[in-house]
Amino acid sequence: MEPLFSPALHSQRHQFVIDFVMKSKPRKVADLGCGECSLLRKLRFHREIQVLVGVDINGAKIQKKKHKLAPISTEYLQPSFDQLRIEMYQGSVTRRDARLKGFDLVTCIELIEHLTLANVEHFSAVVFGYMTPVTVIVSTPNSEFNPLLPGLSGFRHSDHKFEWTRAEFRSWALKVCLEYGYEVEFTGVGENMQSQQDRVGFCSQIGVFHRIGGRDHYNTLPGDDAEDIFSYTLLYTINYPSLHDNNTLRKVLVGEVIYWAEQIKNRWMEEKTGERSCAFSLCEAVRGLQELHMEPHEELKATACADEMEGPVNQCKGGVYDEKEDKWDEMPWPKSPEQQDSCAVNRCVFVPLSALWSCCPKVSELSGSVNNLQHLLMDEPDVKLSQDGCAVLVKVQEQDREAEVYGDLDDSGYTEASQCSHSVEQEENWETNY
Structure with missing residues (x-):
């Protein structure tokens, strides 16, 4: 019926x-x-x-x-x-x-x-x-x-x-x-x-x-x-x-920060050459994010390619951090494979919080400001900050260094991580x- x-x-x-x-x-x-x-x-x-x-x-x-x-x-x-x-x-x-x-x-x-x-x-x-x-x-x-x-x-x-x-x-x-x-x-x-x-x-x-x-x-x-x-x-x-729950906010923010810090590091390492300094420019970050189909924050686009702007290294003391020696090395990345092996062990690439906040809309939305982002990450065990707290340290993994040595990232088997984001x-x- x-x-x-x-x-x-x-x-x-x-x-x-x-x-x-x-x-x-x-x-x-x-x-x-x-x-x-x-x-x-x-x-x-x-x-x-x-x-x-x-x-x-x-x-x-x-x-x-x-x-x-x-x-x-x-x-x-x-x-x-x-x-x-x-x-x-x-x-x-x-x-x-x-x-x-x-x-x-x-x-x-x-x-x-x-x-x-x-x-x-x-x-x-x-x-x-x-x-x-x-x-x-x-x-x-x-x-x-x-x-x-x-x-x-x-x-x-x-x-x-x-x-x-x-x-x-x-x-x-x-x-x-x-x-x-x-x-x-x-x-x-x-x-x-x-x-x-x-x-x-x-x-x-x-x-x-x-x-x-x-x-x-x-x-x-x-x-x-x-x-x-x-x-x-x-x-x-x-x-x-x-x-609105602070614990939930921190968990989501940490996930976003870890993901995007890795993405920015990977983009830089893909483009880096033997002569390139350890510090990547904000202009490179903008280009890299656009290639990843992410729209950078307007504040970043306005300042990224200003004359004489050398990027995150100007905003925060840094370069490559030697975790074993607990010090920063501001020298350019070594050119030979031998130098690569000797200096990359226990090393981290730094990604400034200002770059993360500017490049990643979700991070800026969750944190509100760079200072608040720093405060929220300060005691997080899954995020390692630089000594002055202005950058996230991302470890250079073994496969990253091998790719730098042989310049063959496409054949290294690396697969880009998917975004967690009565x-x-x-x-x-x-x-x-x-």
Whole structure:
């Protein structure tokens, strides 16, 4: 049998919420009656959200699906500056919990019809009177549409306590607005493609409630001055990797610095001749990065090829560092193979931090300034800095020296490293079948 709705009705409800999130960009979002967390799994990719909370009375469902809310591997390998914390609670939407107060958006998708009418009143007081979110999205079945659903007799789900007409839903919503200081817009999803649309309305009716006064206005209920209540049980929480976390920032920065220091060293060694000094020029760095399809920082391009500019050696005492003797050698690179072997052992090529910061957009973005870059790298065991802290020391490996001796880098087998650089949202029975 052909599906009645395309996309499926539950997908249309979720897309309605996602479209609202993309437009309004709420920072704190809670989904009440989150069920199997399917809406939360979609919302977690919208990184304007900083706090994402799910609440359901069925803790077993949360425990079963919570692992699907964990960060994926690429979010650990390439964390962004965005922050996201996910929290999952077991609890009833008819009871208060202070951790759910003051959210930007609360969603209640196909929830209220699972409550008794008496509990709907408690739900209204908790959500609109106590939690006081800026916006609440409530969806519920429209009973006027039911005669158009093939094979349906009675309610759409065996757990439904009621299903409202459009007039009944409107009456409840306007009462909520009057009591708790909200205004509401009515819409829905699941259109009837026949001529009866105006007569029966949407399959799922939706009310979008906006708090009068927005973020700056909070409602209070009698007794709200009492001690905060924590009635929900926290089942799962996770902080997504973010560059706002200093440890994460350092790990990513160190990886970028090591990678690009090697790239700059390798580019210099490819171009270096027997007569060339150990110090490579910034102009060479620019050319090398452009050949690597990396766009140098504008500051570097503006100064790299200035007259008489000899490059990083002018910015930082250096040349080739003799690790064994703990000293710098400013003499040109030896010309003969014998001299190469004698002086290259335990030696490092220095790559100034100023060149790294200027040449590599990711390094400059992460560090902010050369001084801050130096500070962040100072105590990192994986990065060796020069004595004055202004350059990264990159060891000259055996294969590098052999390539310099024989001038045959292309045949040396070297391969360039790759860049590191209350259970509610249940599918209704008739929806599953159609």
